Amino acid sequence: MPGERWILTMDLGTTGPKVGLVSTQGELLAWEKEPTRLSLLSDGGAEQDPHEWWEAIRRATHRLLEGIPEARERIVAIGCTGMWSTLVPVDREGAPLTPAILWMDARGAPEVEEMFGGFPSVAGYRLDRLILWIRLTGGVPGHSGKDSFAHLLYLRRRRPEVYRETWKFLEAKDYLNLRLTGCAAASYDSVALFWLTDNRDILRIDYHPALLRTAGVDREKLPDLRKAVEILGPLRPEAARDLDLRPGIPVIVGTPDVQAGAVGSGAVADEAPHLYLGTSSWLTCHVPFRRVDLLRNMTTLPSAIPGRYFIANEQETAGACLQVLGRLLQDPTATAPLPEPLLDALAAQAPPGSGGLLFTPWLYGERTPVEDSALRGGFFNLSLETQREHLVRAVFEGVAYNTRWLLEAVEAFLRHRVEDIRFIGGGARSAVWGQIMADVLNRTIHTVQEPQLAALRGVALLATVALGELTWAEIPERVPIAATFRPDPAHRARYDALFREFLALYRATRGIYRRLHRRRSLFV
Incomplete structure (x- = not known):
């Protein structure tokens, strides 16, 4: 339509990134996907190459824009989402120091066990540390070793040279944002599985000194925190050249795939459920309260919607x-x-x-x-x-x-x-x-x-909210039922x-x- 404004969206999945164009009305206009390789290691590791992510995004973006010459002028914002609990350690130039440690990687389990083991314990967690973590974060790192917290401890213990050289530890979508803008930041929701933030007040989330001290993690190695619906910065010239876009396009902070899918499903009202079925699966909803269920390994964590939590759970393979x-x-x-x-x-x-x-x-x-x-x-x-x-x-x-x-x-x-x-x-x-x-x-x-494009739609709707052109109450009507x-x-x-x-x-x-x-x- 004449004068229509578009969002360029990126969704980094386990099998590769999707890149799409979505109107500010929520209409999916076109998209492309590019595969990436997954390395499953014999010791429980699961890794991918962040350089390969970027090359795949570059190829998919070029292919997407080739047949839509007006897109470059109509794109008014860029939004990224991607795999959650996927850690990328970068140096001061933003270069990855190791392959990305994926959400499937369990090599950090012994480190979690060492930190939280001891007597007396409840559900396998030393009682004093269990109380500290639940009181501040609303949850506790999983025994499986698949949280970003465990990935970080794994690098500190097994790869100390990488830990020393790391400038910032970033989640996958935050790494992409760094490539796009040069800014190293995380959203309140993307950093949640670091398990180092005080989540008691949903409107005032920050790293907590007691958690950092107990975990032995240096604050300066962690990204600063922003809302998912904030503008992170302009598209820098180097990234613009790579993607064949004009520099200066606003890039939003964005959110991981779980939260982007929740928004893209249209289920943004309190306790409105949605079911995701992809490589993995989850069934969740947004809630206005904070709660934890250790028995079922579920808790509430910050969502992409300011002032709201969501219920965190996952079925590993679906x-x-x-x-x-x-x-x-x-x-x-x-x-x-x-x-x-x-x-x-x-x-x-x-x-x-x-x-x-x-x-x-x-x-x-x-x-x-x-x-x-x-x-x-x-x-x-x-x-x-x-x-x-x-x-x-x-x-x-x-x-x-x-x-x-x-x-x-x-x-x-x-x-x-x-x-x-x-x-x-x-x-x-x-x-x-x-x-x-x-x-x-x-x-x-x-x-x-x-x-299958709900996360692309979701991060586009987030960008439209960030631009001030959409309210949360209007989102359900922008997501049609098929x-x-x-x-x-x-x-x-x-x-x-x-x-x-x-x-x-x-x-x-x-x-x-x-x-x-x-x-x-x-x-x-």
Whole structure:
């Protein structure tokens, strides 16, 4: 439309960045994606090259702008989002000192254990430190070692030369902002998994001296803090040349992918839920209160919306389970795994309940509603009658059972039942999965338009708020619903019974997984 103003958005995911153009009305105009490599290490490490991130963003941006000559003049702001709990140590020139340590990386678990172990303890945490962290932050670093706090301690202990040389430790989107503006800053929400900020007053968040002192972390190595909806600075000339943009475009502080997806789902009202299903998964909502649930490994952390928290939880692998199955089922001579439309079609051929076949989706451990890095996935109740379509549908359903488990935890946290749930992420493109979610959860599921781009839309809406052209109350109407799935009563009893067995399977096998995990060196 003539005179329309656009936001250039960047969403750095595990499989690569997406770069998009979104109007200030929230309309997704065009987008491109570029793949990046993931390195999974034998010691529990998970890394990517930040230089490769930037090159992928550069290529995707050039491709995006090639066919839209008017874009360069219409772009009025830039917003970044990306993987959370992903640490990049940089020197004073902004150059990464190591590969980025990803949200999947568990190498810092021993450091967390050493810092929080001791007697007396509760839930595996030394009582005095548990009280300190919960009182100030609202939570505590996870035992899994996958928080940025653990990544930082890992570098300080195992790579002391890197720790000494580090100017700033940055989250992924904050590293991209540094490349764009030259400013090293974090949003209140992006720094939350450093577990070093006092979050008691949502309007006055800052690093707390007692946390820094106890953790042994130098304040000067941490970025200054800003609101997600602030303007961080102008696009610097070097970055403008790289991306073929005009310099000086305002860059907003932005927010990590969890919070950007929450905004992009349109579920910005208090306690309005949304479900994300991508490589990982979560089910969350914004809340006006601060609360922690150690038993279910959930807490409230600062959100991208000023004055609001959100419930922090995560299912470690969700869509990743389907990707692995597609690879395992492919013809050995094929160069690519089975495509998503074929997997959808196969799942639709199997009956609800997959003939009693159960799949546990814990391919890389689990975070919530239980935290257990030793858990692994698998099929249970295979028989001679099991067909390929049963395997595929069981994966869809296994992720849904885990989501139902998480839904029960969220409702216990909120202390009431939630109803309609907005659905986003790449997995939400599947109508089969949408109906399975509605049937297993026994809730109405609303898939938003272009669900795989919710984070791009969300950070664009944040930028529009930052420009003063949008209010939070107007956001839900800017996010159209593409499809609605309602529970089928005919499947209720079957899915209730299978969900009970899913929980029983966890209780029966968790000890086996822990023993195998302790002896994993025998199987390498």
